Amino acid sequence: MVKLIGAALILFAGTMIGFMQASRFASRPRQIRQLGYALQRLETEIGYGYTPLPEAIGRCAAHLSEPAAALLRGVNQRLSEGNELTFKECWEQSVTAIWPGTAMKAAEQSALIRLGATLGISDREDQIKHLxxxxxxxxxxxxxxxxxxxxxxxxxxxxGVLIAALVVILIV
Incomplete structure (x- = not known):
């Protein structure tokens, strides 16, 4: 009886590990699409709304889903604290703070960090080009x-299922 319960637990754990890994592959394109949408909204706010960058970031964060909203909220919060940080530093800190909780990889992170280095230091048209x-x-x-x-x-x-089944077979 104990072996049967143990085998069931191993099968369940292995299956869940496999499904968790699969969900990371499924959520990565969705999260990248959300970031693209966030940048598109930011472009609209800057280009057509003539909104200053900190205000544009705050407005965009209110209408987005996670993790893009967390990124913009973090930037906005760091900017409003008034702790003498540049926009680039606020952007980088926000990106690195939210990154472990996402399914995205280093390529997306480096693209965002490069963008943060150019936002806020040039005119509106140049910022739109970088976005x-x-x-x-x-x-x-x-x-x-x-x-x-x-x-x-x-x-x-x-x-996940097959490795768990293999472990159960080897144990029994």
Missing amino acids: RLAMQQLKAEEDTARDDQARYEKMWKSL
């Missing part, structure tokens, strides 16, 4: 993430 460049980079990464999702999501689901 569009970052959106193009994120779009390319989203396509790669979709390919990875199609390739690896089902594999991880199956692999």
Whole structure:
């Protein structure tokens, strides 16, 4: 009886590990798309609304879902604290603070950090160009993430179950 319960627990744990890994592959394209949408809203606020950057970031954060909203809220919070940080430093700190909680990889992080280094230091047209460049980079990464999702999501689901079954067979 104890062996049966142990085998069931091992199968459950292995299956859940596989499904958790698969969910990371599934959530990465969605999160990249959300970041692209956030940059698009920021572009609209800056380009058409003539909104100052801190105010534009606050407005965009109110209408977005996580993790993009957390990124913009973090930037806005750091800017409003008045602790003598530049916009670039606030942006980088916010990106590195939220990054462990996302399913995204280093390529997306470096694109965002490069964008943060250019926002707020030039005129409106130049900022829009940099936002569009970052959106193009994120779009390319989203396509790669979709390919990875199609390739690896089902594999991880199956692999979790199969490895757990192998462990149960070896134990019994």
